[in-house]
Amino acid sequence: MVNYWDFRPTALVERLDALVQQGVTELVSFVPWQAIEGDIQHSLSKFLHASAERGLAIHLVVSPEVGLSAPQSGIPKDLLSKQEGLAQNCDGGWVISAAAPQWHALPSIHSAEFQKRFQNYLAKVDHVLSDVQKRGSAGVLDRVQLVLTGSFWKYYRSHRASSLSPFGGPAGDFSGTVGLQLRTKIDQRFAQAEFSEPNPAAANRWKVKGLEGVNRRWFMQDAEDQFRARNAQYFGRKALSIRVNQMELFTPEVDPALLYSQVMAFSSGLRADFSRLSDLIDEAAMRRTEVEGEVAAPWVHWTANAGFASLLDAEKQFLVLKSLLLLASQGGGVFIDADEWFSLSEGFRRRAETLARTLASGDYRLRQRAFYLNSHLWSSGGDLWSELESKLGTLSRMIASDDLLKGDEGLDADLLVVDPSVILTRNRMIHLLSWTRSGRVTAVPRSLLYSEAARTELNRVCQSHERLDLLMGVPFELYPMGEGKLLVYDSHALEKAESAEVAGQFVHALLGLAEIKAPCTTSDSRLEVVGLERRGGGRGIFVLNPSARAVEADVLFPNDVIVGDLGEQLKRSQEALLSGPASSVSVASQRFHLAAPPCGVLPMEVLDSQWENELERRQAAREIESTQRVALDAAHVELDGLTEVNPWN
Amino acid sequence: MELSQDWRKLQRTFYPAKKDAGSELSAVYLVHDRGVILTAFSEGENLSDWSGMTVEEFRGQFPHRTLAVTECGRMENWVQTSLAELNLPAQVERVRSHWAHETEADSRNQVLRALPSRTHFLIDALERSWWSRVLPSSFALLLRLESDSKANRHFILVYRKGRLEHFGEPDLTFMSPERRESLGEVTRYLAERLALPVQGVQLLEQDWKNWSDQAHPWKEMAWAIQSKRVQLVPFRWQCVGLVATRGLIGL
Numbered sequence: 001m002v003n004y005w006d007f008r009p010t011a012l013v014e015r016l017d018a019l020v021q022q023g024v025t026e027l028v029s030f031v032p033w034q035a036i037e038g039d040i041q042h043s044l045s046k047f048l049h050a051s052a053e054r055g056l057a058i059h060l061v062v063s064p065e066v067g068l069s070a071p072q073s074g075i076p077k078d079l080l081s082k083q084e085g086l087a088q089n090c091d092g093g094w095v096i097s098a099a100a101p102q103w104h105a106l107p108s109i110h111s112a113e114f115q116k117r118f119q120n121y122l123a124k125v126d127h128v129l130s131d132v133q134k135r136g137s138a139g140v141l142d143r144v145q146l147v148l149t150g151s152f153w154k155y156y157r158s159h160r161a162s163s164l165s166p167f168g169g170p171a172g173d174f175s176g177t178v179g180l181q182l183r184t185k186i187d188q189r190f191a192q193a194e195f196s197e198p199n200p201a202a203a204n205r206w207k208v209k210g211l212e213g214v215n216r217r218w219f220m221q222d223a224e225d226q227f228r229a230r231n232a233q234y235f236g237r238k239a240l241s242i243r244v245n246q247m248e249l250f251t252p253e254v255d256p257a258l259l260y261s262q263v264m265a266f267s268s269g270l271r272a273d274f275s276r277l278s279d280l281i282d283e284a285a286m287r288r289t290e291v292e293g294e295v296a297a298p299w300v301h302w303t304a305n306a307g308f309a310s311l312l313d314a315e316k317q318f319l320v321l322k323s324l325l326l327l328a329s330q331g332g333g334v335f336i337d338a339d340e341w342f343s344l345s346e347g348f349r350r351r352a353e354t355l356a357r358t359l360a361s362g363d364y365r366l367r368q369r370a371f372y373l374n375s376h377l378w379s380s381g382g383d384l385w386s387e388l389e390s391k392l393g394t395l396s397r398m399i400a401s402d403d404l405l406k407g408d409e410g411l412d413a414d415l416l417v418v419d420p421s422v423i424l425t426r427n428r429m430i431h432l433l434s435w436t437r438s439g440r441v442t443a444v445p446r447s448l449l450y451s452e453a454a455r456t457e458l459n460r461v462c463q464s465h466e467r468l469d470l471l472m473g474v475p476f477e478l479y480p481m482g483e484g485k486l487l488v489y490d491s492h493a494l495e496k497a498e499s500a501e502v503a504g505q506f507v508h509a510l511l512g513l514a515e516i517k518a519p520c521t522t523s524d525s526r527l528e529v530v531g532l533e534r535r536g537g538g539r540g541i542f543v544l545n546p547s548a549r550a551v552e553a554d555v556l557f558p559n560d561v562i563v564g565d566l567g568e569q570l571k572r573s574q575e576a577l578l579s580g581p582a583s584s585v586s587v588a589s590q591r592f593h594l595a596a597p598p599c600g601v602l603p604m605e606v607l608d609s610q611w612e613n614e615l616e617r618r619q620a621a622r623e624i625e626s627t628q629r630v631a632l633d634a635a636h637v638e639l640d641g642l643t644e645v646n647p648w649n
Numbered sequence: 650m651e652l653s654q655d656w657r658k659l660q661r662t663f664y665p666a667k668k669d670a671g672s673e674l675s676a677v678y679l680v681h682d683r684g685v686i687l688t689a690f691s692e693g694e695n696l697s698d699w700s701g702m703t704v705e706e707f708r709g710q711f712p713h714r715t716l717a718v719t720e721c722g723r724m725e726n727w728v729q730t731s732l733a734e735l736n737l738p739a740q741v742e743r744v745r746s747h748w749a750h751e752t753e754a755d756s757r758n759q760v761l762r763a764l765p766s767r768t769h770f771l772i773d774a775l776e777r778s779w780w781s782r783v784l785p786s787s788f789a790l791l792l793r794l795e796s797d798s799k800a801n802r803h804f805i806l807v808y809r810k811g812r813l814e815h816f817g818e819p820d821l822t823f824m825s826p827e828r829r830e831s832l833g834e835v836t837r838y839l840a841e842r843l844a845l846p847v848q849g850v851q852l853l854e855q856d857w858k859n860w861s862d863q864a865h866p867w868k869e870m871a872w873a874i875q876s877k878r879v880q881l882v883p884f885r886w887q888c889v890g891l892v893a894t895r896g897l898i899g900l
Contacts, residue, residue: 010822071654093725100656100737103728160721163680163687164700260680260688260721263728266741267748268678268764269664273688275695304657339657548693 001028001301002338004047005035006069012043013050019338026057028147028335030065032074033121036128045132048140057143059245062125063151063231064118066097067251067303072104073097079107079114088175089158089256097155097254098262099306106152109227110177122234129240146242148231149249150289150296153224154378155256161380162257166283170213171378172220182219189218194425197452214421214449217376221400224377228291246296247332248289252280253306262307272307274315278322278546285326285366286389287377288397290404297332304337316340317348318546318599324352325530325542325601326394328359329366364532364540368397369516370415375422376400383494383503384417391507392518394530402428405435413440414618415514417507420445420491426453433461438628439483439621441514443476445491462488473497473505478513483621485513517558519611524553527596533615539606540566545596552595559610560588566603654736655817662792662804663769663861676715676763679704680724687721717763718756719748727751735814738772770866775806776813780891786811789847791819791839793832794854802854803835807843832882849882867896 007015019027031044051058066073072080079085087095087108094105107114133141154171161169172178189195190203206215228246235244252258253272257280261273281300289296300323302308308316323334333356341349358364370392372385377400381389388396397413399405405416416435418424424444436442450458465479465486474497476489487510494503511517519531520541528544545551563586586592596602677691684703689696699707704718727747731740745764752760774780775790787809794802807815819839821829828834836849856873860866871893873879881888 008820008822069657094729096725096728096732098728101654102735102737103732103740105729105732159725160682160687163721259728260724261678261690263724263744264678264680264688264690264717265692266737267745268676270675270692273690274693275697279697309657309660547695 001030001303001335003029003069004043005029005032009041009043009046012047016050016054016056020054020056022342024056024338026059027051027338028059028061030061030068030070030074031125032068032070033064033076033117034070034072034074036121036124037076039128042128044128045136048132048144049136052137052140052143055143057145059145059147061147061149061249062122062235063147063149063249065149065151065249065251065301066106066155067099067254067301067305069101069303069305071101073099075104075107076117079111079117080104082113084176085111085113086175087152087156087173089156090170090172090174091158091160092174093159095152095156095256096159096259098259098266099254099303101305106155108173108175108177109152110173110175110181110223112177122231126235126238126240129242130238133240141240141242144242146235146244147247147249148228148235148244148291149247150224150228153220153227154250155254156220157256157378159256159259162255163260165380165386166255166257166280167287167378168380170217170380171376172216178219181223182216185219185222186215194451194453202452211449214375214423217379217421218423220379221376225291225401228296232291246291246294248284248287248296248298249301249335250280250284250298251301251303252277252284253303253308255280258307265307265310271310271312271315274311274319275546277307277311277319281319281322281326282394285330285394286397288368288399288404289377290399290401293403293406295331295404298327298330299332299335300327301335302337302340304340309337309340312599313344314599317344317352318544318601320344320352321355321601322530322544322546324356324359325532325544326366328356329364329530329532333360359532363535365535366394366530366532367412369395369413370397370417370511370514371405371413372396372398372417372419373402373422374398374400374419381419382421383500384419384507386500387503387507388417391504391511392516393528395516395518402431402435405431414516415510416440416442417510418442418444420447420449420494422449424450424454424458426451426457429454429457433457433481433486436484436486437482438624439618441485441487441510443487443489443510445494446477446488447491458488461486470509472509473502476506487513519606520555520557522553522555524551526551527553529555534605537612539608539611541604541606542566543594543596543602543604545598545600545602548598550595550597550600552593555592555594555604557590557592557606557608559608560590561606561608561611562586562588563592564605564607566605569605653815653817656737658804658818659738659816662794662802663772665858665861676717676759677707677711678763679707679716679718680721681718682721715759715762716756717748717760719752719760723751735812736816738813738816742768769861770864772806772813774867774891774895775808778895781811783891784808785846787845789839789843789845791832791836791847791849792857793835793849793851794857795851796854805839805847807845809845832880836882848885848888849880851880851882853878865895865899867892869896871896 002015004012036044048058064075068074085107086105089095097104097106156173157171158169186207190206195206196203232244232246258273258276261276265272284298284300302319320334320336327333370388372381372388374381377398381398385398432442432444462479465481468478470476470478474489474494476487479486519539520529522529526547528546530542530544532540534540543555594602675692677689679686680688681704686699686702686704686707689699727744731743734740734743749761749764789805789807792804803819805819806813821835824838832849832851836847840847856878860870870879874881874889874892
């Protein structure tokens with residue numbers, strides 16, 4: 001990460017030359033409002049030309065973000081000067097970004113002033129790039145990509161609730177600006193035919209005060225989705241020959257969960273809260289966003305303006321490796337300030353680059369085994385999500401759109417839990433049922449948040465299948481549907497119980513039904529495990545020790561496995577990595593003893609034939625499903641009047 | 650856009666990062682909401698399991714630790730009021746001041762122990778000593794740090810109306826390399842550009858690092874000025890007097 005506006009033109013050229021000499025081939029730079037609106041020196045254009053001359057690929061982040069080294073993260077001062085233009089969290093306080101060069105509040109994206117200024121900003125970016133394309137040297141933009149991110153939405157959270165649990169409590173902007181927009185949107189949404197059945201008066205039941213929390217969550221998610229879609233369309237429509245990438249960029253150092261400790265660290269001159277930063281990477285890895293049906297890959301940004309820079313080198317290295325393991329293995333990665341990166345040892349940088357290249361090539365992937373469909377991605381998922389998260393860790397994914405079940409993403413998972421706050425429409429219901437039929441387990445709540453058509457659809461399916469009434473913490477109905485299973489759980493009983501134990505029993509039952517188990521566990525809870533699946537068979541298990549002390553513990557596998565030294569393998573070429581056997585292997589066992597140094601990451605290659613067989617069986621089932629889906633899609637196209645086919649009923 | 654407040658370089662120049670892992674029993678900072686801990690923080694320790702427990706439980710478990718306890722609403726107010734300040738050092742100072750003064754008397758001593766003075770000796774003298782009454786309200790201080798192994802570094806602090814307004818590396822790109830070598834030329838150039846009196850101080854980077862670790866290195870500095878290890882450009886007797894008064898008389 002090298003921000004072109006941090007440098008004077010001559011210094012920038014020197015910096016680029018130095019980076020090229022150090023072997024850098026790609027750079028990322030933010031394009032903050034202040035920099036683009038007052039760019040009388042044409043710095044962006046000069047930066048793009050200078051980079052093109054040096055053969056550097058450039059990624060320009062053109063969404064407003066926090067944690068930038070520009071004053072107020074580059075947000076125009078006048079947007080932050082009026083209190084009514086600032087976002088408020090559910091506690092009524094401002095959302096603060098505690099990073100250098102200044103702490104500042106976040107503006108409300110909903111405010112009319114923000115929207116107007118933002119459109120001007122987009123137009124200015126477009127103008128500058130068009131100008132470079134028309135008048136600049138040929139090919140200047142050939143290696144330039146625009147990056148659109150999720151902006152401030154994920155940071156609109158309570159500092160208090162987030163301190164107790166990183167994404168705890170209701171997220172969203174609670175400022176006065178939002179109130180009126182919320183009411184209008186609610187009226188528009190529930191005027192749709194689906195919510196007016198069986199009679200128009202039925203729409204009123206969705207607008208009652210008791211459902212305000214549910215509606216607010218939906219509204220926040222919808223507003224974010226629309227903001228992102230509009231930005232994508234803006235650059236999509238333009239004649240610019242620049243590729244646009246969607247990313248979910250997360251800067252843990254300015255997250256509301258870190259505010260108090262960050263303020264305390266700044267005030268006392270101490271190092272930042274390393275353990276909390278480490279926990280926030282998990283949170284980034286466990287949430288999946290999409291823009292117009294496409295996955296926005298998760299990325300983490302480590303800055304030089306806040307907590308990261310204050311950490312010890314060993315802690316920084318740990319965070320970089322952990323971010324790579326959890327995010328690059330999902331198609332994302334890490335943005336790191338160039339000064340911070342080059343302050344780390346050359347040996348470490350080489351190891352991290354090797355790992356990053358291996359993960360970027362897709363040789364190792366972090367697969368999700370369970371989805372949790374929530375009404376708002378950045379709000380609390382309640383007890384069920386907490387239990388799923390604690391039992392599966394980074395194998396679970398929170399999503400806010402069932403579109404993510406359609407693509408390759410959806411093929412991997414075996415379980416879907418629907419949060420009680422999700423409004424279920426007929427289309428969504430059909431989609432969930434179709435996903436369930438191909439060997440998955442889906443748990444939907446028995447709640448009041450069904451449209452009439454969705455309830456009819458559910459009842460129709462339930463009546464045509466055998467029903468089992470069970471109680472595992474929460475009472476639920478189980479309907480075997482072909483290879484899959486549908487569970488209808490009593491969400492009121494869950495709410496009434498107000499006990500994590502009840503939710504825990506239920507989630508345990510769900511994981512059992514979906515045959516999901518963690519790839520391995522450790523005998524010491526201080527250690528963390530990241531399990532990646534290797535293309536062509538085998539797994540990479542990374543044991544992470546985030547503590548400041550060495551930890552000796554056992555790693556426990558569900559089956560007998562053979563363990564090899566993955567670190568040794570990663571040093572070899574990628575080709576050899578895929579074909580070659582582990583360099584040193586153990587005897588088959590379920591338990592291995594290891595000593596993890598402080599902030600250490602221990603890679604292991606694991607050969608587990610039982611796990612492989614299981615994986616193959618599951619993949620075969622998925623392929624059958626995929627084939628069936630293609631056939632169905634073809635039937636929809638070819639056969640006029642075919643509106644619905646449920647051949648496995 | 651020229652960066653006028655370079656926090657990174659301020660930190661690097663005035664508060665170089667500590668590379669040790671810290672002592673075992675450092676102070677613990679607790680932020681609570683009606684007695685329930687939201688954040689428990691201590692350098693190099695993982696206290697995240699304490700979120701959700703009570704302050705009293707924490708006190709019971711660690712009776713001998715220095716605790717700086719504050720209520721979350723209060724801390725949010727301090728941070729919100731600090732946003733009016735121009736830059737991060739001033740914002741941090743405002744929060745520290747609120748914290749030290751608004752804490753109840755019975756726990757104030759603990760808070761003062763937990764908030765060690767992290768003010769640099771030079772900034773402390775410029776902003777919080779009697780110097781601020783005799784110095785002009787607007788001026789700039791240019792440091793040139795010399796090193797055998799690397800190029801000389803410049804760092805400028807610009808005060809206007811008694812407040813630190815800009816800090817960072819000055820833009821000297823319009824000066825020829827030969828002119829940049831002369832500190833006198835550099836201070837003259839910056840004085841013209843900023844329309845302010847600029848005091849240049851040239852010293853060895855190693856001396857600067859050693860003094861930055863101390864709360865009161867003025868005596869060494871005064872002797873260094875006399876022995877010409879530290880050079881003031883332009884040479885002003887008034888500045889020598891200020892350093893000597895702090896170093897030799899201790900004021």
